[in-house]
Amino acid sequence: MNDFAQTVQTGQSAEAAQTSSGLPLQPVYGPRDRQGEAEPPDPGRFPFTRGNYPNGYRGRLWTIRQYSGFGTAEDSNRRYRYLLGQGGTGLSVALDLPTQCGYDSDDPEVSDEVGRVGVAIDTLADVEVLFDEIPLDRISTSFTINGTAAILLACYVAAAERTGVPRDKLTGTIQNDILKEYASRGTWIWPPEPSLRLIGDTIEFCAAEVPKFNAISVAGAHFRDAGASAVQEMAFTLADGVTYCDTVLARGRMTIEQFAPQVSFFFYTHGDFFEEIAKYRAGRRRWATIVKERYHATSDKAAMFRFGCVSGGASLYAPQAQNNIIRVAYEAMASVLGGVQSMFTAAWDEPFALPSEESATLALRTQQILAYETGVARVADPLGGSYFVEALTDATEARIAEIMADLDAHGGMVRAIEDGYLQGLIADEAYRAHRDIEAGTRPVVGVNRFTTDEPAPDIQAYELDSEGRETQLKRLARIKAERDGAAVRTTLAELARAAEGTANLMEPLIDCARAYCTVGEMVTALKAVWGEFRQPAVF
Amino acid sequence: MPNAKRPRVLIAKPGLDGHDRGAKIVARALRDAGFEVIFTGIRQRVEAIVATALQEDVAVVGLSILSGAHLGLTTRVVEGLRKAGAGDIAVVVGGTIPAADVPRLRAAGAAAVYPTGTPLDVIVPEIRTLASAQPGRHEETPCASA
Numbered sequence: 001m002n003d004f005a006q007t008v009q010t011g012q013s014a015e016a017a018q019t020s021s022g023l024p025l026q027p028v029y030g031p032r033d034r035q036g037e038a039e040p041p042d043p044g045r046f047p048f049t050r051g052n053y054p055n056g057y058r059g060r061l062w063t064i065r066q067y068s069g070f071g072t073a074e075d076s077n078r079r080y081r082y083l084l085g086q087g088g089t090g091l092s093v094a095l096d097l098p099t100q101c102g103y104d105s106d107d108p109e110v111s112d113e114v115g116r117v118g119v120a121i122d123t124l125a126d127v128e129v130l131f132d133e134i135p136l137d138r139i140s141t142s143f144t145i146n147g148t149a150a151i152l153l154a155c156y157v158a159a160a161e162r163t164g165v166p167r168d169k170l171t172g173t174i175q176n177d178i179l180k181e182y183a184s185r186g187t188w189i190w191p192p193e194p195s196l197r198l199i200g201d202t203i204e205f206c207a208a209e210v211p212k213f214n215a216i217s218v219a220g221a222h223f224r225d226a227g228a229s230a231v232q233e234m235a236f237t238l239a240d241g242v243t244y245c246d247t248v249l250a251r252g253r254m255t256i257e258q259f260a261p262q263v264s265f266f267f268y269t270h271g272d273f274f275e276e277i278a279k280y281r282a283g284r285r286r287w288a289t290i291v292k293e294r295y296h297a298t299s300d301k302a303a304m305f306r307f308g309c310v311s312g313g314a315s316l317y318a319p320q321a322q323n324n325i326i327r328v329a330y331e332a333m334a335s336v337l338g339g340v341q342s343m344f345t346a347a348w349d350e351p352f353a354l355p356s357e358e359s360a361t362l363a364l365r366t367q368q369i370l371a372y373e374t375g376v377a378r379v380a381d382p383l384g385g386s387y388f389v390e391a392l393t394d395a396t397e398a399r400i401a402e403i404m405a406d407l408d409a410h411g412g413m414v415r416a417i418e419d420g421y422l423q424g425l426i427a428d429e430a431y432r433a434h435r436d437i438e439a440g441t442r443p444v445v446g447v448n449r450f451t452t453d454e455p456a457p458d459i460q461a462y463e464l465d466s467e468g469r470e471t472q473l474k475r476l477a478r479i480k481a482e483r484d485g486a487a488v489r490t491t492l493a494e495l496a497r498a499a500e501g502t503a504n505l506m507e508p509l510i511d512c513a514r515a516y517c518t519v520g521e522m523v524t525a526l527k528a529v530w531g532e533f534r535q536p537a538v539f
Numbered sequence: 540m541p542n543a544k545r546p547r548v549l550i551a552k553p554g555l556d557g558h559d560r561g562a563k564i565v566a567r568a569l570r571d572a573g574f575e576v577i578f579t580g581i582r583q584r585v586e587a588i589v590a591t592a593l594q595e596d597v598a599v600v601g602l603s604i605l606s607g608a609h610l611g612l613t614t615r616v617v618e619g620l621r622k623a624g625a626g627d628i629a630v631v632v633g634g635t636i637p638a639a640d641v642p643r644l645r646a647a648g649a650a651a652v653y654p655t656g657t658p659l660d661v662i663v664p665e666i667r668t669l670a671s672a673q674p675g676r677h678e679e680t681p682c683a684s685a
Binding site for chain 1: 550554555556557558559560562563564566567568570576578579580581582584606607608611612635655656658659660
C-alpha cells in the first residue's frame with residue numbers, strides 16, 4: 001500500500017502538457033487565447049457550438065438507453081415485455097454475429113456463435129416471435145445492425161404489416177453505417193460501392209415510406225474502440241457522414257433538407273474530461289458548418305448534429321475493476337457537459353463479463369444521480385465562455401478539419417478504407433497508446449500506477465444453452481419445410497435482378513421477407529451480383 | 540537486415556468477431572522485434588488459416604479470439620495443422636480467455652495462452668522461444684542479391 005507515495009511523482013509531468021489526442025495545452029488560459037475568434041452564439045443557434053436547444057436539458061433530459069439482447073427470440077421477447085411493463089418506451093436490439101454478417105443459424109461455419117452476443121434472426125418468423133404482443137405503433141426500436149440493416153428493416157416492416165401496423169407508424173433506428181464496419185467493427189459483407197447504394201436505398205425508403213424511422217446512425221464509437229484518438233474519432237465519423245450525404249445527393253432524388261434530419265451520430269466518451277467535452281462541442285459546430293457550406297442547407301434543423309454515446313468501452317480496465325465505476329461517472333458527466341442526446345453507461349464489470357443485474361443497475365443509477373442530484377443539467381452549456389473550453393473547442397475543430405482534409409486528399413473515405421490507409425491510422429494510434437500504457441507514460445490507476453496483487457476477476461462468456469440453439473434450429477428447419485418454395489425462388493430472383501439495375505431494393509427485400517427467405521439467402525443472392533469485400537490486412 | 544534470420548509468425552482471427560485491436564498490436568510488436576509477420580485480417584475460416592500457415596511456412600500461429608468461441612476454434616486449428624502434417628507449428632491463443640479455460644486450451648494443443656492484459660514484454664520473448672525451437676525451418680532466408 002506504499003504505492004500512495006507515488007502521488008508525489010505524478011503532480012506535474014511532461015505528458016500533462018497535452019490532451020490524450022496530442023493537442024498541446026498551456027498551463028492557464030485567458031481572454032487572449034482564442035486568436036480573435038467570435039464568442040459562440042447562444043445555445044440553440046447555428047452553428048450549435050453551445051448545444052442544439054436554447055434551454056439545454058430543461059425542456060428534455062437526455063435519453064437513458066441501456067443496450068440488451070441475447071439468446072433466442074423467445075428469450076429476448078420475454079425481456080422486452082418485462083422492460084416495457086416497467087414503463088420503458090423504447091427497445092434496443094442486439095443481434096448475434098451470424099445475423100450481423102449474413103449467415104443463417106444452421107450454417108456449420110458459424111455454429112459456435114449462434115445467439116452468443118445477441119439474438120439470432122434467420123427469417124421473418126424470428127422477428128414475429130421477437131416482437132410478439134409488442135405494439136410496434138407505440139414502441140420505438142433501435143437495431144444495432146449494419147451489413148444486413150436493409151434486410152432487418154425489411155423484416156421489421158413486414159412483421160409490422162402482419163399485425164396491421166402501417167409503415168408510417170413505425171419509429172426507431174437502424175445503425176446502418178457500413179463504412180466504419182470496414183475500418184473497425186468488422187460486420188461487412190459486400191464491397192463499399194454496392195453497400196453505399198443499399199444505404200442510399202434505405203435512406204430514401206425511410207424518408208418516403210417510414211418517415212418516423214431513423215435510417216442511419218453514423219458511428220465513431222467503433223473507431224475509438226479500435227484505437228482512434230478522440231479527435232480522429234470525430235473526424236472519421238464526420239467524413240463518413242459526408243460520404244453518406246454525398247451518396248444520397250448524387251442520386252438526385254432527394255434534397256439535404258429531406259433526409260439530413262433523420263441522420264444521427266454515435267460515439268464513445270473516454271476519460272480525458274475536457275477533451276471529450278471539446279470533441280462534442282467542436283463536432284457539433286463542424287457538422288453544422290459542413291451541412292450549410294457544402295450542401296447549402298437552408299434550415300437549421302438539417303444542420304443539427306444529434307448524437308448518442310457510450311461512456312465506458314475501451315477506457316475500462318480489468319485490474320481493480322471497481323475503479324471503472326468512477327471512470328464511467330466522470331465520462332458520463334463529460335458527455336452531458338458536451339451536450340449528449342442519449343447515453344448508455346457501461347457497467348464496471350464490462351471488461352470481463354456480461355453485466356450482472358447489480359452492476360447494470362449501478363450503471364443506470366450513475367446517470368440518474370448525474371441527472372437529478374449534481375445539477376449539471378440545470379443550465380444550458382454551463383462551460384460556454386470558459387477560456388480553456390472555448391480555446392480547446394477551437395483547437396479540436398481545427399484538428400478535425402485537418403484530418404478530414406487529409407482523408408479528402410487521400411481520395412475520400414471509400415478509397416482510404418479500400419487501400420487500408422484509414423485502418424493504418426487507427427492501428428498507429430492504438431499501438432502508440434498501448435506502448436504508452438505499458439511504459440507508464442500514460443497513467444492508468446490500477447494498471448500502471450497504484451497497482452495491487454489482487455487477482456483479476458474471472459470471466460465467463462455467455463453461452464446460448466443447447467436448448468436455445470435447438471429451438472432456433474428447429475424453427476428454421478420448420479420454416480424451410482413449410483414455406484412456399486416457388487415464392488422463395490421468385491422473390492430471390494427478383495432481388496438479384498433488381499440489384500443488377502439501379503432501382504430501390506427495399507420493396508424486393510420486403511417481398512423476400514414476406515416469403516420467409518432467410519437472411520443468409522438474401523445475402524447470398526446479393527453476393528452473387530455484388531461480390532464480397534476483401535479486407536486489406538493492415539497492422 | 541543482412542544475414543539475420545527472421546522467424547515467421549501468422550497472426551490470425553478465426554470466427555466472426557471483429558475486435559482486431561489486440562491482434563494488430565501484437566502483430567506490430569512482433570514486427571518491431573524483428574519477426575516476419577503475416578496478418579490474416581478478421582473473419583477467417585479455420586481451413587484458410589491452416590492453408591496460410593502452410594503456404595507461408597510459419598513457425599508460430601497466433602490466434603486472437605474475443606467472442607468466447609476460443610475452445611472450439613483453437614481445437615480446430617490445431618487439428619487442421621496436425622492433419623496437414625504441420626503439427627510442429629506452435630499455436631498460441633490470445634483474447635478474452637477465462638482463467639478456467641487456460642488449461643483446457645493447453646490440453647487442446649495451445650503452446651501458450653495470453654488472456655487480455657498480458658504485457659507485450661511477456662508475449663514477444665515467449666513467441667521468439669517457440670519459433671527458435673524449430674531450427675532450420677520457418678525462417679526467411681536472406682536474399683543473396685540484397
